[in-house]
Amino acid sequence: MHIKSQFYEDYELGVTRQTLGRTITETDFVLHAGQTGDFFPHHMDAEWCKTQPFKQRIAHGTLIFSVSIGQTASEINPEAFSKGYDRLRFVKPVFIGDTISTKVTIAEKAEDKKPGYGKVVEHVEVYNQQEEIVMVCDHILLAKRKQGEQGNSDF
Amino acid sequence: MHIKSQFYEDYELGVTRQTLGRTITETDFVLHAGQTGDFFPHHMDAEWCKTQPFKQRIAHGTLIFSVSIGQTASEINPEAFSKGYDRLRFVKPVFIGDTISTKVTIAEKAEDKKPGYGKVVEHVEVYNQQEEIVMVCDHILLAKRKQGEQGNSDF
Amino acid sequence: MHIKSQFYEDYELGVTRQTLGRTITETDFVLHAGQTGDFFPHHMDAEWCKTQPFKQRIAHGTLIFSVSIGQTASEINPEAFSKGYDRLRFVKPVFIGDTISTKVTIAEKAEDKKPGYGKVVEHVEVYNQQEEIVMVCDHILLAKRKQGEQGNSDF
Amino acid sequence: MHIKSQFYEDYELGVTRQTLGRTITETDFVLHAGQTGDFFPHHMDAEWCKTQPFKQRIAHGTLIFSVSIGQTASEINPEAFSKGYDRLRFVKPVFIGDTISTKVTIAEKAEDKKPGYGKVVEHVEVYNQQEEIVMVCDHILLAKRKQGEQGNSDF
Amino acid sequence: MHIKSQFYEDYELGVTRQTLGRTITETDFVLHAGQTGDFFPHHMDAEWCKTQPFKQRIAHGTLIFSVSIGQTASEINPEAFSKGYDRLRFVKPVFIGDTISTKVTIAEKAEDKKPGYGKVVEHVEVYNQQEEIVMVCDHILLAKRKQGEQGNSDF
Amino acid sequence: MHIKSQFYEDYELGVTRQTLGRTITETDFVLHAGQTGDFFPHHMDAEWCKTQPFKQRIAHGTLIFSVSIGQTASEINPEAFSKGYDRLRFVKPVFIGDTISTKVTIAEKAEDKKPGYGKVVEHVEVYNQQEEIVMVCDHILLAKRKQGEQGNSDF
Numbered sequence: 037m038h039i040k041s042q043f044y045e046d047y048e049l050g051v052t053r054q055t056l057g058r059t060i061t062e063t064d065f066v067l068h069a070g071q072t073g074d075f076f077p078h079h080m081d082a083e084w085c086k087t088q089p090f091k092q093r094i095a096h097g098t099l100i101f102s103v104s105i106g107q108t109a110s111e112i113n114p115e116a117f118s119k120g121y122d123r124l125r126f127v128k129p130v131f132i133g134d135t136i137s138t139k140v141t142i143a144e145k146a147e148d149k150k151p152g153y154g155k156v157v158e159h160v161e162v163y164n165q166q167e168e169i170v171m172v173c174d175h176i177l178l179a180k181r182k183q184g185e186q187g188n189s190d191f
Numbered sequence: 192m193h194i195k196s197q198f199y200e201d202y203e204l205g206v207t208r209q210t211l212g213r214t215i216t217e218t219d220f221v222l223h224a225g226q227t228g229d230f231f232p233h234h235m236d237a238e239w240c241k242t243q244p245f246k247q248r249i250a251h252g253t254l255i256f257s258v259s260i261g262q263t264a265s266e267i268n269p270e271a272f273s274k275g276y277d278r279l280r281f282v283k284p285v286f287i288g289d290t291i292s293t294k295v296t297i298a299e300k301a302e303d304k305k306p307g308y309g310k311v312v313e314h315v316e317v318y319n320q321q322e323e324i325v326m327v328c329d330h331i332l333l334a335k336r337k338q339g340e341q342g343n344s345d346f
Numbered sequence: 347m348h349i350k351s352q353f354y355e356d357y358e359l360g361v362t363r364q365t366l367g368r369t370i371t372e373t374d375f376v377l378h379a380g381q382t383g384d385f386f387p388h389h390m391d392a393e394w395c396k397t398q399p400f401k402q403r404i405a406h407g408t409l410i411f412s413v414s415i416g417q418t419a420s421e422i423n424p425e426a427f428s429k430g431y432d433r434l435r436f437v438k439p440v441f442i443g444d445t446i447s448t449k450v451t452i453a454e455k456a457e458d459k460k461p462g463y464g465k466v467v468e469h470v471e472v473y474n475q476q477e478e479i480v481m482v483c484d485h486i487l488l489a490k491r492k493q494g495e496q497g498n499s500d501f
Numbered sequence: 502m503h504i505k506s507q508f509y510e511d512y513e514l515g516v517t518r519q520t521l522g523r524t525i526t527e528t529d530f531v532l533h534a535g536q537t538g539d540f541f542p543h544h545m546d547a548e549w550c551k552t553q554p555f556k557q558r559i560a561h562g563t564l565i566f567s568v569s570i571g572q573t574a575s576e577i578n579p580e581a582f583s584k585g586y587d588r589l590r591f592v593k594p595v596f597i598g599d600t601i602s603t604k605v606t607i608a609e610k611a612e613d614k615k616p617g618y619g620k621v622v623e624h625v626e627v628y629n630q631q632e633e634i635v636m637v638c639d640h641i642l643l644a645k646r647k648q649g650e651q652g653n654s655d656f
Numbered sequence: 657m658h659i660k661s662q663f664y665e666d667y668e669l670g671v672t673r674q675t676l677g678r679t680i681t682e683t684d685f686v687l688h689a690g691q692t693g694d695f696f697p698h699h700m701d702a703e704w705c706k707t708q709p710f711k712q713r714i715a716h717g718t719l720i721f722s723v724s725i726g727q728t729a730s731e732i733n734p735e736a737f738s739k740g741y742d743r744l745r746f747v748k749p750v751f752i753g754d755t756i757s758t759k760v761t762i763a764e765k766a767e768d769k770k771p772g773y774g775k776v777v778e779h780v781e782v783y784n785q786q787e788e789i790v791m792v793c794d795h796i797l798l799a800k801r802k803q804g805e806q807g808n809s810d811f
Numbered sequence: 812m813h814i815k816s817q818f819y820e821d822y823e824l825g826v827t828r829q830t831l832g833r834t835i836t837e838t839d840f841v842l843h844a845g846q847t848g849d850f851f852p853h854h855m856d857a858e859w860c861k862t863q864p865f866k867q868r869i870a871h872g873t874l875i876f877s878v879s880i881g882q883t884a885s886e887i888n889p890e891a892f893s894k895g896y897d898r899l900r901f902v903k904p905v906f907i908g909d910t911i912s913t914k915v916t917i918a919e920k921a922e923d924k925k926p927g928y929g930k931v932v933e934h935v936e937v938y939n940q941q942e943e944i945v946m947v948c949d950h951i952l953l954a955k956r957k958q959g960e961q962g963n964s965d966f
Contacts, residue, residue, distance in 0.1 A: 037885060502676060727848065
């Protein structure tokens, strides 16, 4: 975790970064149920799950989202802030013992109505140990423009 | 937490449900950092935060998303499953000691390409104790159609 | 979790409710030891347990009590409050991986010395996945009487 | 935590032991909600509690029971086992920041139908920092008799 | 946990005490990563570990140190305080499922520059279930001298 | 967290790195007691602490050690491994609400008896928000030599 300034102009389309892996454990399921209050049997009742199509407990969607976004939290960019996420999709279930890693690609850059800022879209893909995509989403950042710094953002 | 079947046809546009409140504590911040590995100073360093615009630690976006979605997890509908989320936006920061509750409105119903299913959009709004919206998103469900049950979904 | 008023007169003898199941995990053992400070080898030392009659770690009694009572916490009744518990008995051990569910039966209604209130006894039974009872207790509630509302409880 | 054999005959009526204190924190509330799934607003919603008689969040009964019984878990007696608890009563609410300690008194010794064992009742009292009793219960132990050891329990 | 005064003169060279055992679980790994922020793949990525010499996840050194020192925390001595630790060495890796216990030996007594106090060195050895040493360190205590109490420590 | 090879020759005496800060919370105290089983009143009993010289709860030494070492865990060096720690000293108490950061200095390089490796000593200093040192230790690493790579470490 460290601080590194990156302006709108510094983001390059197509550039990717890839996190290390992390095994999703039964502990993560139990802690996430405890944090969210979601004790649905899909996540917490191994006996009931045996009667369901997936035959075993599946991770909360919010767990996989939280852990994967957490995996990408390595660089603090004081010139940008997170606006939110689009098109979050849970593509495949994650089971206890699966290992996930996250890949981020600079997918889009665009004008934004906020003066002095530009919009950057990071496309996020979460992979399991079989290299299958289990989750995707688009992270929307607003990043300061360099000319914004120079006080001439209104030319 | 209980099981209640609800088919595509059973969802009525404009119907809302509202959760009880929950106070977001320093403990939630620390547990969420521990679950996600995101120890950014925005959430974890009270001294640094004093030098920032908000003057205090702010909640992880993924914490507020996880807790609020967890708040809505009271009824298990075996006829529907979650596809994901759209337009997730963090509208205002949540601080230690804020109390959040979540309101869900059936906002949209639409055809879906998956045979025998229809798409239902739940609009999710998270409020703090000043009745300010702090987070919004759209939850995308696919719900079985009743005629799907009757085996004549292909007429 | 929702709020529903229920007066003394509304409780019907013999009525039961049954929770969904929850698998008791190694994580629950470790978190409960951490919360209570009870690190007895019966719960925490798998090697020592191999030398004991049950051959494996057994759950803290207070863990099973806490989780099962938690399972029943779905409806908030503003007209009643909990006085305590009688005849709490740990009938069979609960092991890591067992799945428990809880059944509550309205077992007794009686006069109480608190004016305007009646005593309701909920008999609580906790089952494992083999339908064996592992724990029982009687939950003592005091519930407001309807005539109490009408201000004529002293006739 | 250590092992010390104590037979039925070794328990002396009136003997007491007293634990050290422990401050019940907001963290304990949040962890206990997470372990049990009981997110009732009495324990978790500081805003709602302001509108209630106690004006602040109150501890789960099962939290105080679990922590106080945990406080007494210092000596492992291989000659006795716990059968359960009677007359568990929550006498006063416990608030965030209260400090509790637990006093155990050997209150009763009696015959038991289990051959070679006697019944011992430990009366448990939990105090807050104002020396007020907040919880009581009776812990029921079955302890081996010494004559049981000598093989003449059937005389 | 109890209080027992022990002065410098009361520590006898060669005296040992041995804790009970505790199984180190996957939960402990996950909680320790969460507490420390150390999510290195050595502890958290089961897939990557398969490609490494030990073939499986290994415990954080700080986890084994914290748990083993915690195991020795049974007696509070108001006459002594901890100064720190020397020669802390991680001799063998600890894996998920290993059971550790800790042995403390009074290894050295010496003069100390702090008036009225003497230095006591406790040698700490941590064993796994195969009786192999996995960690060692020397705990440095300063303990009050009895003559210090009598006010004549400077004769 | 990323991987970066660094050989013995790459470590330069006097080079330092400094982590960001982290506020030590009451939650950290409670979680650390839960992980270690150390519920000593110095850390857990706010009332008793009022009667002691420091007037408030103080952090477990093992908590500060674990968190500060965790703070330094940002770069994985596959060419080195940790042997242990020397001269770990708790210089000042850490209280709830203090914010700590950690500074690492390459303090010593030396021959080691392990063929192809050299010893590197990282001096670790932990600071609070008043820039006071609260903990120090020396981290002992063994790092592969570059000539070791070239197969001529035995000249």
